[in-house]
Amino acid sequence: MDKKKLIDGIKQNYVLKRIRAEEECEDFIAKLREDKNFDNIYTDYYKKNIEYLKSEYEEENLELKKEVLELKNKIDTYLKIHNIDKAKLTPHYDCPICKDTGMNGNKICSCVIKEINRQLSTKSSSQTKFHSFKEINQNLMNSTDSKAYTKITEWCNSYPEKINKININIVGSAGSGKTFMMECVAHEMIERGYVVCFKTMFELNELARLYHIGKSYELSDCMKADILLIDDLGTEPILNNVTKEYLYNIINTRQINRLPTIISTNLSPDDILNRYDERIFSRLTNKNLCLNIQLDSSDKRFIENKK
Ligand SMILES: [Zn+2]
Known part of the structure; x- marks a missing residue:
């Protein structure tokens, strides 16, 4: 744009x-x-x-x-x-x-900068607005979710200083609030002045397919965004010559450029290895670069009560 x-x-x-x-x-x-x-x-x-x-x-x-x-x-x-x-x-x-x-004064106001980031940031087609951490009541969280919340907010607060981990894997089963957490991160990072790209893996896969056949170049915006969030890794169909190749390329290129990629999934490391390949597995499980955050699925009152 x-x-x-x-x-x-x-x-x-x-x-x-x-x-x-x-x-x-x-x-x-x-x-x-x-x-x-x-x-x-x-x-x-x-x-x-x-x-x-x-x-x-x-x-x-x-x-x-x-x-x-x-x-x-x-x-x-x-x-x-x-x-x-x-x-x-x-x-x-x-x-x-x-x-x-x-x-x-003679400077552009911070609200304009935020608005620019908001407009440059791309959302998943199903969203109109992101949820935010302000909607969470940490007192109502169980210990697993509370730990996850602390880790995620600490990461947001200290980025880009003191950050070695540029891949975050938010892991949890369906209904564990993964998408909600991802949206909170997206919202927070836009507020902090970053250009965010938020896509479901299903959408990213489709963008990769379109890119592959030369019909759309939106994928390169995702590649270059300050923060890329990929929701629900593992729910997309595996397309020959597309899914694994582009996913590896995106994650690898972003790691080389030290750009954060945040993924939510209910796949275990073994599942990732079986579904994709060793290269993707090693990029997503590299202990020096990846922060794993586990979410629980039993109790989501902390979200509902604040809505
Ligand atoms: Zn203003």
């Missing part, structure tokens, strides 16, 4: 977002002003405040400041009596840092 186009698109969106937030706020105030009582106080406040702001350029007028403050209190009291949320009188911006301008 063209990065400049992407940034221009985001900027345009921000302008629209800002206008919408400001219009919403203006509409809200206009509605309140239909009540003459409020309109009177608000008109006074508005005029006095402008007068005061002008005076600030010359000499601060303390008398005027006091009047503005009194009128502001009157507005607050009115809102309180009528049970109206004070926050609605100022535009609600998505980003409190840059107020949806996209700029923080």
